[in-house]
Amino acid sequence: MSATPELSPRLPQLDALRGLAALYVIVYHVMAMPEPDLAVPGAIAPAVGMGGSGVALFFVMSAFSLCLTWPRHAATGLPLRSFYLSRLARIAPLMLALLTLMVVKDQCRALPLRGWEEVLWNYSLLFGLSAPWQHGIVMGSWTIGVEMLFYVLFPLIAIAARGLWRQLALLAASFVLASWAMHGLPAPIAHLGAHAGLLRQLPVFVLGCVLFELWLRLREAPAQHRPALGAGLSLAGLGGLGALFYGLLPPIPVIGDGWYLASLFYGLLLLGLLLASNRWLVNRLTCFFGTISYSLYLVHPFLVSRLYGAFARFYAEWPPGVAYFACLALSLALTVPASWLTYRWIEKPGIRLGHRLFARLRERRRQARALPAQAAAGPAG
Template identity: 45%
Template sequence: MSQQNRLAFLDALRGLAAVYVVLFHVMAMPVPALATGSVLGAVLAMGGTGVALFFIISAFSLAYTMPRHARAPRPLLSFYLHRVFRIAPLFFVLLAFSIWRDGRGSHPGHPVTEILANVTFTFNLFDGWETGIVWASWAIGVEMLFYAVFPLLFRIIDTPLRAWAAAGLATLASGLAMSGLLGAGGLDAVTAYGLLRHLPVFLYGIAAYHLFNALITVPAATAHRYCLAALVAGSVLLVALVVGSAQAVVGPGAGWVLFGAAYAAVLMGLSRFPVRLLVNRVTTWLGQVSYSLYLGHPIVVALLMPVFRRIYAAVPQPDLAWLACAALTLAIALPLAQLGYRVIEVPGIRAGHRVLAALNARRAQPAQGANRSE
């Protein structure tokens, strides 16, 4: 998304999603997990659903920027090049580090075929490799599969009615697969890394985009009422899901889809009601560095685990001890995320723009020569 066309509420939600995942991993990555009080623990236990919010935002953002790609000389090339140069540079840097890390000491390292699967972003398609070599990169594998089919989906799902119908059908298919009614193949498709588990969530993002566009044409007061209702409903559903998950009333599969629906509702609400507590300079900045924060923070957490144990030994109250660990993690991870964004992500994005411009210029040259010869 170009800088001048960025939507502040999307950046803010992206940043909050990344921080939620970080806070979850501060608690969950150490073995055994860090102790917390029951209320804080219930909230943190759902931090992994921050990735569902990432997927919602990703689908919305892709749909929001797709008309710009459609105006380019070669729309599909524009779309895919922007995606590759947005994702690949940072991923490849961390992939190189991870291969070096995992090939040292007693660790056997990774076979060439697994490395190639990661380089080509196809690792989600291979049993046992779905998590990716880079820590937390399983979400990148799922995203890349969605990117591959997105232009076709966007062409087919071109109205609000079709968007909600597609989201409903995907939700139904996912539910049937989780129930076992679609057989072993269906169960495989809704594992933690299966695309059918996440497809409804992506489609909620596309549906939210179409609703966002549709609300532009209705009276402002009406749009505000709808968005306020969505914000309240989504917030209430999030609280209910946290409580239900803590009490094992909501299962992980159905809960993932329901969290996706709740996040989509909150996104729609914030599009007209950007609550200052959630949408502000800090959270929008977090959104800018969220990709580097997401991929880089597991390394920081892993290195800090011995320090976490010392903090817990010194601070008897579990919630306060966890807060100290979280604050320390963010104090280190956020500057590194800013560095990754400035040094790797931004140059990568600019390189993508240059490559696309060069390819378009090369294509235009023969056409210009043909015109001169006529």
């Protein structure tokens, strides 16, 4: 990466967009998880129906954030250990806690639902490599399977693909690879080209890396030009998303579903907000949602799936538009406090544990290096 270590502090725009992405996924799942889908007002149905694309925004920002923080890992002298330990400490605690809850619940049935192979693949967090178990036991965790595989690749990208032109070349190559993977992979590895596969999602992650390199350059623009540039990029991103969601733009021919195009428009919005923040989108509330966004994403399916009875009563008593928003409000009223609790008691302790483990690792390394120097110096006197 072309960044320097001082770029590592959190950017509120990233937090805010993470929060909005998590909320957008919830908006979609409240509609799509029940069977049949809940009826929503026609005017917003296309936008609600595209809420799953919030995952693409998560992937773009994930890669951007990894580029932002890589110099911090590099500065430790143990970049790979620092990077992988930090990622594991960030992802594993909540994921494994919810996985354990799901496994215990499923195995306590009269006929257990899970075989040992599926359970072990999920506990490895590398289930994205397994065709039968690619989607994960925890609802929505297919994204974690993809993320973990991208983490394996990221240090190579950070070291070998530095600079904008190399990143653009990598982006083009990843598109070609994804296109081939969706149709040309041998059967045993064809799942890697499916929607939940690493090769299918790799261009979205690489796009996040390209956007980081672009941001490094655009932030050097004259201060008087940055607000207009940022506003223009934000409007282009929002306008493009609206046009895509409402069928005013054709999907790109190679893909057919607009997933990559949505990723690009989300990326334009991200760049725009980084250059000229907007307090309607970036504020204390959206940043709070961003702080707990990982919990929001993983916790909400547990709660929404247990509210179907309440949803049915709302739709029996109220018009569909009112009923949908009542379902959404109830889901958020339960999900937000529950997510704050899991963030407070599971995520944060896991992050602190990762910091302590790495500090201990560095200290052992320092002591190991000091011993030969002490031996070479010999006894004093």
